[in-house]
Amino acid sequence: MRNNWIFLAGLATTLSFAVLSVRWWAWLFVLLIFVRLLFTQQLRLTVLTIILATMFGFYYRYYEQLQPPLPHGHTLLVEPDDCTVAGDQLRFTAQVVGTRQLVQAYYYLPDQSAQHFWQQQQHAVKLTVTGDYQRLQPATNVAEFDYASYLKQQKRIFYSLTIDEVKTVQRCSPTFLTRLHEWRQRLIIRSHGLPRQLGQYYRSLILGCQDAAFKSTGALFKQLGLIHLFSLSGLHVYYFANLFQMGLLRLRWTRERVEVCLLVLLPLYALFAGATTSLLRAALLCWLHVFNRHFHIQVAPLDCFAAVVLINLVYRPYLFFSLGGQLSYLLSFALLFLQGANEWQRALKLNLLSLPLLLYHVYEWHWLTILLNLLIMPIFSYAILPLTLLGGLTYNFIPIVGRLIDRCFVGLQLFLSWFARPGLMLTYGQLPAMLASSCILLLFYAWCSPHKRRYYGVLATLYLAGFCWLHFPLQGRVVFFDIGQGDSILIETPFHHEVTLIDTGGKLHFGQKAWQKKDSRTRAEQVIIPYLKSRGIRRIDHVFLSHQDTDHIGDLPALLKQLQIGLVYFPAGMEYNQHFQQKIWPYRYQTKWQPLLRDNQIAIKDFHCQVLAPRQPGSGTNEDSLVLRLSLNHKTWLFTGDLPTSGEDALVKDTVLKADYLKAGHHGSRTSSGAAFLAAVQPQKVIISAGRHNRYGHPHAETLARFKAANIAYKNTADVGMIIWSFDDKWWTFLHN
Numbered sequence: 260m261r262n263n264w265i266f267l268a269g270l271a272t273t274l275s276f277a278v279l280s281v282r283w284w285a286w287l288f289v290l291l292i293f294v295r296l297l298f299t300q301q302l303r304l305t306v307l308t309i310i311l312a313t314m315f316g317f318y319y320r321y322y323e324q325l326q327p328p329l330p331h332g333h334t335l336l337v338e339p340d341d342c343t344v345a346g347d348q349l350r351f352t353a354q355v356v357g358t359r360q361l362v363q364a365y366y367y368l369p370d371q372s373a374q375h376f377w378q379q380q381q382h383a384v385k386l387t388v389t390g391d392y393q394r395l396q397p398a399t400n401v402a403e404f405d406y407a408s409y410l411k412q413q414k415r416i417f418y419s420l421t422i423d424e425v426k427t428v429q430r431c432s433p434t435f436l437t438r439l440h441e442w443r444q445r446l447i448i449r450s451h452g453l454p455r456q457l458g459q460y461y462r463s464l465i466l467g468c469q470d471a472a473f474k475s476t477g478a479l480f481k482q483l484g485l486i487h488l489f490s491l492s493g494l495h496v497y498y499f500a501n502l503f504q505m506g507l508l509r510l511r512w513t514r515e516r517v518e519v520c521l522l523v524l525l526p527l528y529a530l531f532a533g534a535t536t537s538l539l540r541a542a543l544l545c546w547l548h549v550f551n552r553h554f555h556i557q558v559a560p561l562d563c564f565a566a567v568v569l570i571n572l573v574y575r576p577y578l579f580f581s582l583g584g585q586l587s588y589l590l591s592f593a594l595l596f597l598q599g600a601n602e603w604q605r606a607l608k609l610n611l612l613s614l615p616l617l618l619y620h621v622y623e624w625h626w627l628t629i630l631l632n633l634l635i636m637p638i639f640s641y642a643i644l645p646l647t648l649l650g651g652l653t654y655n656f657i658p659i660v661g662r663l664i665d666r667c668f669v670g671l672q673l674f675l676s677w678f679a680r681p682g683l684m685l686t687y688g689q690l691p692a693m694l695a696s697s698c699i700l701l702l703f704y705a706w707c708s709p710h711k712r713r714y715y716g717v718l719a720t721l722y723l724a725g726f727c728w729l730h731f732p733l734q735g736r737v738v739f740f741d742i743g744q745g746d747s748i749l750i751e752t753p754f755h756h757e758v759t760l761i762d763t764g765g766k767l768h769f770g771q772k773a774w775q776k777k778d779s780r781t782r783a784e785q786v787i788i789p790y791l792k793s794r795g796i797r798r799i800d801h802v803f804l805s806h807q808d809t810d811h812i813g814d815l816p817a818l819l820k821q822l823q824i825g826l827v828y829f830p831a832g833m834e835y836n837q838h839f840q841q842k843i844w845p846y847r848y849q850t851k852w853q854p855l856l857r858d859n860q861i862a863i864k865d866f867h868c869q870v871l872a873p874r875q876p877g878s879g880t881n882e883d884s885l886v887l888r889l890s891l892n893h894k895t896w897l898f899t900g901d902l903p904t905s906g907e908d909a910l911v912k913d914t915v916l917k918a919d920y921l922k923a924g925h926h927g928s929r930t931s932s933g934a935a936f937l938a939a940v941q942p943q944k945v946i947i948s949a950g951r952h953n954r955y956g957h958p959h960a961e962t963l964a965r966f967k968a969a970n971i972a973y974k975n976t977a978d979v980g981m982i983i984w985s986f987d988d989k990w991w992t993f994l995h996n
Contacts, residue, residue, distance in 0.1 A: 263304050264565035266296045270312035271572050272579055278319040279577060284693045288700075315572070322576050327417055329394070330355045330362060335386045335420075336431065337364075339444035340533075344368075344378050345471060346777030352416065356385065363395065363410060364388075366422035371774045381444050383437040385429045390422040399741040399980030399993055400786045402622075402689065402793035412577030439531050443468075453654055454665030456672060461651040464495050464644065467532030471778060476672065481621055482679050484610065484628035485635055495644045496541040500525070500549075518553040522546060536571075536578065537587040543567040544591075561595055582620040586613060589699070596706055606632045608706070615698040618690035622792040626683050631675075638671070681797070681821065688729030688795030694721055729795040730755060735865075735892065735986040740764065740790070741976040741993070742782040744926065744950030744957070745810035748898070749787075750891070751794070752865035753986065759801040759863065761887070761898055763787070765813015783814035788821055798823040801863060803887060805900030807836050807879030819846040826851045828861070830883045832876030839879060855885060866891050871914055872906060881925065882906055888918065892986040897940055899924040899931070907936035916940045920984070923947045927958020927975070937969050944990075945973040946982060953977075 269292045277285035296305055335353035342351040349366040366388075368374045395407035395417060410416040431437060447468055450458045459476055462468040469477060500521055507517045529542035547563045550556070568588060571578050578584045593612050597605045610629050617624060625631070646664045654661035690698075698721055705714035731754045738749040745764035752758075764782050791797075802824055804812045818824065831854035833839050843852070855861075856875070861868045867890040877883030884900030897918040899907070903925070910916060921942035924931030926949040945966055949957040958975060966973050974982055980993030 262559050262561045263299070263301075263308075264562045264569075266292065266299075266304070267308045267311050268565035268568040270296075270308065271315045271569060274312060274316045275319055275572060275576055275579060278316055279323050280580070282692065284696075288696060291700075318573070319576050327358075327360050330358065330360055330392050330418060330420075332357050333388050333390070335362075335364065335388060336383070337386060338383050338437065338440040339381050340440050340447060340468070342377060342380060343470070344374060345779070347374065347771075347775035348777060349377050352414070353386070353420075360418075361414060361416045362392065362418050362420045363416050364390075364420040364422055366390075366425065374774060379448065381441055381448065383431040383433070383440060385427075385431050386425055387427040387429075388420075388422045389424045389426065390420050392418050392420050395419050399976075400790060401981060401993065402789040403786050404789070409581070412580050413575065436530070439527070443531055443533075450651065453651065454662055456668040457647070457650045457654075457661055457665040460643065460647045460668060464647050465532070465651060467535050467538055479672070479675055479679055481617075482623065482625065482684070483631055483675060484613065484617060484625050485631060485675075496525070496528070496538065496545050498640075498644050499528075499648075500545055515553065518549050521549045522553065525549070536575075536581070536584045539571060540567055540587055540591060543570065564592060564595065582616060585616050589613075589616070596703070602637070603633060606636060608702075612699065612702055615690060615695035618687050619692060619695040622687060622689050622789070622795075624685045624687055625678070626685060627678060631678060635675075643668075643671075681823070684797075686792050686795055686797040687726060689793040690722075690725050694725050697721060726795070732794075737891065737896070737984045738790070739922075739946050739948060739976055739982040740782075740786050741980045741982075742786050742948075744953045744955070745782070745813070746805065746900070746922075746926070746948050747783075747787060747814075748922065748948075749790075750866075750889075751796075755794075755796060757800045757863060757865045758791075758796055758798065759803070760787075760799050760818075761803045762805050762811040762900075763802070763814040763818055765809040765811065765815075767809050767813075781814045781817045783817040784821075787814070787818065791822065798825065800825040801861075802827045803885060803898075804829040804833075805885045805898070806830060806881060806883055807833055807839050808881070808901060811900065812839070812842065816842055816846065819843075819849060824850045826853060828853050828855050828885070830854065830873050830877060830879055830885045831856045832873075832883065833879035836879045871910060871916075872902065874909075884924075886910065888916075892988075894919045894988060896920050896922070897942070898922045901925040901928075901931070903930045904933040904936065907931065907933050911935055911939045919943050921945045923958065923962070923973070925957075926950075926953075926955070927962045928955070929959040929961040932962050932965060934965055934969070937965060937971065942971055945971055947973060947975040947977075949975055949977045951977045 270289060273285060273288040273292060276282060277289055293309075296308060299305065332355045334356040336356060337351050337353045341353070342349065347368045349368055351364050352361055353364050354361055368377065395410060397407045398405035433441075443466060446466055447462060450461050450466065452458075453461055455472070459473045462470060463473050463476075503524075504517050504521065507520070508514065525542050525546045529538055532538055544563060544567055547558070547566065551558050551563070579588065589612060590609055593609060594605075597608055600608065607629055610632055614624060646667065650661040650664035698718055701714050701718045701721075705711045705718070708714060732751070733753055735750075735752045738751070740747040740749065742764035743766070745766075746762040747764040748761040750759040750761070764787070766782060768776075791799075799818070799822055802815070802818070804815070804827065806812075815827075827843075827850055829839070829852070834852070834854055854876075855870050857870055857872055859870050861870065869888040870885070871888055872886035873883045881901040881903055882905070884902040884906065886900065886902060886906075887898045889896045889898070895918040897916065897920070899922065901924060907924070916936070916939045918940050919942065921937075921940050921944075923945050927947040932945070947958050963973070974990075974992065976982060979995050982993075983991045985991070
């Protein structure tokens with residue numbers, strides 16, 4: 260069965276998608292591999308492969324149906340390297356004592372001394388706590404990263420625990436595994452004494468810890484299409500294994516003795532460095548290579564790869580549901596095909612292979628990705644890995660070496676950042692999963708076929724068709740983002756002729772001290788920008804800001820930083836508001852700014868926009884809210900910001916307000932959406948944008964009672980997630996379709 264185990268690995272992989280993701284088209288790929296298996300005309304191979312693949316299918320079904328009950332215990336086992344401190348928040352993965360169940364725990368630290376304790380904590384501990392368990396909440400917007408699914412699929416974590424109080428902290432009796440965790444944590448803490456950039460690379464490549472400090476570096480490599488360097492970062496396993504072997508051989512150890520040491524140390528290093536996807540793959544492949552050599556077993560490289568895939572699928576059935584897992588194994592598999600290719604050909608083909616995955620997960624592609632790969636791949640393999648190890652090991656004795664290496668890494672970062680300008684990025688949109696899979700399959704067919712041009716032609720056609728489908732939609736839509744306690748509404752006209760955003764959302768921070776603040780991504784970066792890029796949108800033509808409150812305009816800087824924005828409108832007088840000036844000052848020349856008053860004309864070609872308020876300049880308070888009446892494909896919309904009932908009553912007296920759909924003022928507060936106003940508008944439906952369990956109690960019961968009394972249907976983003984209305988007058992909600 261030499262080189263034939265790959266059929267089982269392929270069937271097991273495609274079955275994981277077919278069974279666990281419930282996508283009908285995944286069965287087409289299962290069928291394709293099955294047909295290819297039949298063409299081998301080897302009955303024994305076919306029967307054995309089908310039997311084993313069927314067992315994998317039943318195993319996936321069983322695995323998917325495992326739903327652990329809600330935990331009840333409040334005693335937790337916590338490894339020190341599973342803890343993360345960000346400002347006043349402590350986050351860690353813990354095992355509930357008495358079970359093997361893992362939970363994701365959150366605790367807000369009471370003071371700075373507690374923060375310092377957990378930052379320096381180096382021991383496995385047993386905690387007794389009070390708090391509430393909750394099922395992890397899934398993503399509620401299209402293109403939003405689903406952290407709950409990630410924890411379920413990659414770590415088998417289904418519940419979170421919000422800790423109210425930590426009653427006791429007791430050090431656990433040390434075991435072999437806890438000692439590994441403690442040693443790793445000590446090295447992680449010490450690595451923070453390294454120069455910043457060197458420390459990031461050292462923690463990521465040597466210790467397998469990609470912390471918050473590494474996020475900007477990881478995002479940069481992903482943006483430039485170089486993320487596969489970290490997906491293939493298991494290369495350092497081979498580098499260290501060869502270095503270890505050369506050192507011991509120089510010390511006159513026998514080769515057999517060195518190989519025995521490697522067989523013991525490789526699994527230990529994989530456990531020590533966090534057992535990440537790429538690390539497990541590289542460590543297992545390296546271990547099999549040493550095992551074959553030591554025991555003189557002639558196992559083909561393709562069979563070794565297949566064995567690693569099968570072992571990891573048993574351990575982690577959702578292995579290929581993450582970008583890291585997909586890139587790591589796919590590109591490693593591709594390298595088996597490209598052994599005879601030169602450096603340039605290998606870089607080109609690896610980029611072509613990673614492109615469908617990047618377009619599916621990241622939605623963008625850099626014009627110079629291939630050139631950058633040719634430049635950076637040799638640097639990464641032959642300079643970054645050895646320099647990271649050298650700098651990390653010698654810094655305490657010869658700090659000047661570490662500082663020089665850090666300067667080199669900073670220079671590399673600045674060099675790459677220069678290329679990461681928005682103008683050099685192609686925002687393609689989210690390539691459909693079936694198309695992405697087809698593109699990958701076509702590439703392998705092209706590499707194996709003498710008729711390469713034919714396959715590359717089909718491939719180019721698929722990319723062009725996907726691009727046109729995403730960038731020129733036939734149907735327009737109005738999108739209400741679920742961004743928590745805030746407002747943000749997107750209007751896309753057909754063919755994306757014009758894109759308009761009403762408010763940006765933003766998170767309120769109430770009197771935090773310096774030590775309590777943490778670096779976190781805005782909701783615009785988590786929700787709005789990914790959605791826009793998934794739709795192939797890089798430019799917003801018009802942005803309307805209803806008033807000055809942070810939950811309406813707080814994320815404007817994040818949008819201005821990452822997107823092209825044509826014109827920003829705001830209530831007249833708000834330009835003199837100091838809070839507003841501070842937000843827009845760095846971007847004051849980047850776009851055009853236009854204050855608005857009642858009856859001002861706005862040049863929007865694809866729909867009619869009427870400004871109903873404010874009547875006179877103000878400072879941007881709720882009373883000064885921008886009120887817009889839009890006509891979209893024969894339907895009328897009314898947006899009122901946080902306008903209170905006094906402002907609504909003023910509009911009722913002298914303004915035609917009738918509209919088909921109303922965006923509820925002030926998130927459904929009792930201070931807006933008065934009875935007289937609702938009677939004047941007579942909406943068929945009301946949309947409420949409010950945060951779950953928000954501190955204000957929005958929407959208020961009185962407001963909902965007024966809607967019911969007027970027989971007006973309503974939808975709340977807190978209940979149904981993202982809400983979409985298409986121009987054919989159809990509604991769609993993310994959580995309850």
